[in-house]
Amino acid sequence: MLLMKTYSGLTSCLQALQACLSLLVCVMIWVQPAQAATSIHDIRLWTAPDHTRLVLDLSQAVEYNLFRLHNPERIVIDLKKTRMKTDVSKLNLPDPVLLSIRHGKQKGGVTRLVLDVKKGVSPRSFLLKKTKDNPHRLVIDLTPKNKKNIKPFKSNKQVKHGDIIIAVDAGHGGEDPGAIGPNKVYEKTVTLAIAKALAKLIDEQPGMKAVLVRTGDYFVKLRDRVKKVRAEGASMMISIHADAVTQRHVKGASVYTLSESGATPDRVAAALAAKENASDLVGGVMPKEEVSDPFIRNILGDMAKRDGLDSSEMFANLILKQLKHDFPIKYAKPKHARFAVLTALEIPSVLVEVDYISNPERERLLKRKSHQKGIAKAIFTSTKTYFTRLGMLDTSVPQIHTVHRGESLWGIAKKYGVSMSSILKLNNLKQQALRIGQRLRLPQS
Numbered sequence: 007m008l009l010m011k012t013y014s015g016l017t018s019c020l021q022a023l024q025a026c027l028s029l030l031v032c033v034m035i036w037v038q039p040a041q042a043a044t045s046i047h048d049i050r051l052w053t054a055p056d057h058t059r060l061v062l063d064l065s066q067a068v069e070y071n072l073f074r075l076h077n078p079e080r081i082v083i084d085l086k087k088t089r090m091k092t093d094v095s096k097l098n099l100p101d102p103v104l105l106s107i108r109h110g111k112q113k114g115g116v117t118r119l120v121l122d123v124k125k126g127v128s129p130r131s132f133l134l135k136k137t138k139d140n141p142h143r144l145v146i147d148l149t150p151k152n153k154k155n156i157k158p159f160k161s162n163k164q165v166k167h168g169d170i171i172i173a174v175d176a177g178h179g180g181e182d183p184g185a186i187g188p189n190k191v192y193e194k195t196v197t198l199a200i201a202k203a204l205a206k207l208i209d210e211q212p213g214m215k216a217v218l219v220r221t222g223d224y225f226v227k228l229r230d231r232v233k234k235v236r237a238e239g240a241s242m243m244i245s246i247h248a249d250a251v252t253q254r255h256v257k258g259a260s261v262y263t264l265s266e267s268g269a270t271p272d273r274v275a276a277a278l279a280a281k282e283n284a285s286d287l288v289g290g291v292m293p294k295e296e297v298s299d300p301f302i303r304n305i306l307g308d309m310a311k312r313d314g315l316d317s318s319e320m321f322a323n324l325i326l327k328q329l330k331h332d333f334p335i336k337y338a339k340p341k342h343a344r345f346a347v348l349t350a351l352e353i354p355s356v357l358v359e360v361d362y363i364s365n366p367e368r369e370r371l372l373k374r375k376s377h378q379k380g381i382a383k384a385i386f387t388s389t390k391t392y393f394t395r396l397g398m399l400d401t402s403v404p405q406i407h408t409v410h411r412g413e414s415l416w417g418i419a420k421k422y423g424v425s426m427s428s429i430l431k432l433n434n435l436k437q438q439a440l441r442i443g444q445r446l447r448l449p450q451s
């Protein structure tokens with residue numbers, strides 16, 4: 007009996023094992039295709055003035071084919087063993103080059119994406135490997151053929167001969183959010199708002215004109231930022247950023263310039279520069295364009311460029327002095343490191359970390375329009391001081407203005423940067439109507 011029992015026990019044991027094994031095989035067969043398939047779990051669209059970027063988030067690296075079809079113009083992307091797990095209809099379409107997007111299943115587990123594009127649009131695509139904060143990504147850049155009409159910079163102001171051009175660079179953008187605050191405020195959003203406010207103040211100043219390196223939510227490569235600054239003939243470059251650290255209480259602004267070769271290394275500044283220079287990897291550049299150290303070494307040996315470094319230092323000090331009036335300062339002196347975005351050494355170039363977005367209280371302020379304008383105003387004032395000291399800008403207001411045909415009180419007040427009410431008060435006027443030839447005393451702005 008005992009033997010029988012053991013035997014039957016053994017049999018049931020074996021049976022159970024067999025059942026287990028067959029179940030495992032079944033599970034394996036059932037699971038295998040799912041494991042091998044890549045899923046597209048998000049899709050984003052960034053519209054830049056000169057191209058449109060489509061980014062697919064992937065669960066793993068993928069094999070794909072990209073080809074074009076004409077009449078109508080289409081770009082087709084076949085992704086092998088891939089499943090669409092996101093809703094493409096959430097994209098804000100049409101945009102200037104991409105009209106619509108659709109997808110379907112092909113045989114062999116291929117997901118086909120069809121992009122309906124405008125005529126003459128050329129595609130470029132590349133895969134980005136997974137990083138600490140980003141999944142595997144497939145990037146598709148769509149560039150219109152006729153780029154003649156595309157202006158890289160947006161400005162309402164006409165450049166007058168002799169205007170000082172100032173490049174304002176909003177850090178990060180598009181795929182690269184920059185630092186993210188505890189309440190999910192993005193550095194890229196704050197930097198763009200401050201950059202726009204600063205550009206507005208510059209444009210309002212007679213004799214000065216701003217150019218914005220980035221005008222919307224899209225990514226610009228660090229090297230291209232410098233190229234654009236040079237192409238516009240800018241006399242100064244101001245790059246706006248907001249920093250983040252793990253200690254939530256840290257706050258205050260700091261100003262950075264490029265380090266000279268042989269300067270004492272500053273670990274904090276070097277770490278920050280490494281973080282800012284990594285922007286290209288997050289924002290997405292073609293792997294072959296990646297440079298492990300985006301800094302151009304030899305540039306520092308050029309003595310002709312030295313003046314730019316000295317001017318940067320002088321300008322950085324002016325900004326800190328001005329910011330100090332209304333805002334907390336983290337480092338009282340300018341700091342130096344190898345920032346790729348500051349390599350236009352022939353002109354004063356500074357990078358301003360306006361505050362710490364990692365501090366919840368500062369994050370809340372950085373989101374506020376009045377606060378953004380305040381920071382912009384401080385940077386603008388130091389810019390004005392800088393060029394006035396060099397004798398390049400005349401900010402003195404003439405005492406008397408003679409009214410010419412077609413002029414209004416509003417126009418005159420705007421021209422001299424004073425208020426209409428202050429002109430009225432100073433001239434004991436009750437009404438805004440002016441007569442030709444009338445001499446108006448002007449308040450000092």
Ligand SMILES: [Zn+2]
Nearest residue numbers: 177184247248
């Ligand atoms: Zn930054």
